[in-house]
Amino acid sequence: MPTNGYISIQHPTSLRKPVGISLQAAGKKFNREWIFRNLTFQFEPGKSYAITGPNGSGKSTLLLCIAGAIHLSEGSVSYQSVSKEVTTQLAEEIFFKQVAISAPYLELIEEMTALEFLSFHQHFKPFLSGITISEILEAVSLDKAANKQIRYFSSGMKQRLKLAQAFYSDVPVILLDEPCANLDRAGYELYKNLCTGPGENRLTLVGSNDPQETLFCSAHIHLPDYQ
Numbered sequence: 001m002p003t004n005g006y007i008s009i010q011h012p013t014s015l016r017k018p019v020g021i022s023l024q025a026a027g028k029k030f031n032r033e034w035i036f037r038n039l040t041f042q043f044e045p046g047k048s049y050a051i052t053g054p055n056g057s058g059k060s061t062l063l064l065c066i067a068g069a070i071h072l073s074e075g076s077v078s079y080q081s082v083s084k085e086v087t088t089q090l091a092e093e094i095f096f097k098q099v100a101i102s103a104p105y106l107e108l109i110e111e112m113t114a115l116e117f118l119s120f121h122q123h124f125k126p127f128l129s130g131i132t133i134s135e136i137l138e139a140v141s142l143d144k145a146a147n148k149q150i151r152y153f154s155s156g157m158k159q160r161l162k163l164a165q166a167f168y169s170d171v172p173v174i175l176l177d178e179p180c181a182n183l184d185r186a187g188y189e190l191y192k193n194l195c196t197g198p199g200e201n202r203l204t205l206v207g208s209n210d211p212q213e214t215l216f217c218s219a220h221i222h223l224p225d226y227q
Contacts, residue, residue: 115146141190173205
């Protein structure tokens with residue numbers, strides 16, 4: 001049975017090497033309007049960072065640029081694999097396999113059941129060692145809906161499934177955009193437990209204006225400072 005919102009009995013662990021991310025004079029514009037500019041920052045492996053700012057300030061855009069889903073207009077983003085004292089630069093296509101994303105705009109395959117969706121996802125990004133898909137669903141309180149098509153899920157259930165595939169993927173980097181969107185109070189508690197359970201010791205970036213979503217973050221980037 002899950003304890004405090006996540007599986008604790010099997011102690012799922014990551015088999016991946018830590019990864020860091022560097023932004024150098026990064027900027028993004030749409031048409032002639034700069035969303036952010038002159039952003040230089042080093043995201044260190046295993047730490048958590050909050051990306052804050054009002055709606056429209058570019059939080060989602062920055063996360064997508066870091067993920068490699070869209071390209072910067074100027075500057076650069078680079079990725080480093082860290083093993084003991086050896087640092088290796090990672091190509092963008094290799095980094096893609098090192099990152100998991102949860103965001104409101106990412107669609108689920110609604111014709112699938114929750115069990116089928118996570119099984120399908122696992123072919124591309126394996127889950128943490130020592131935990132099964134059934135246990136993952138139990139950890140996010142979706143075990144009773146395991147064989148239910150996602151199209152019949154509530155918005156909160158869909159968000160729990162998105163968080164499950166992100167936090168339990170065996171990747172060193174997790175990108176979270178408004179991670180508690182559509183969640184109730186119990187969902188917030190689940191999120192906090194995911195951050196301190198399976199999400200611990202991984203590079204985590206959280207785009208949010210909600211202080212409850214970023215309490216565990218060790219540093220903040222306020223995007224209006226880079227406009």
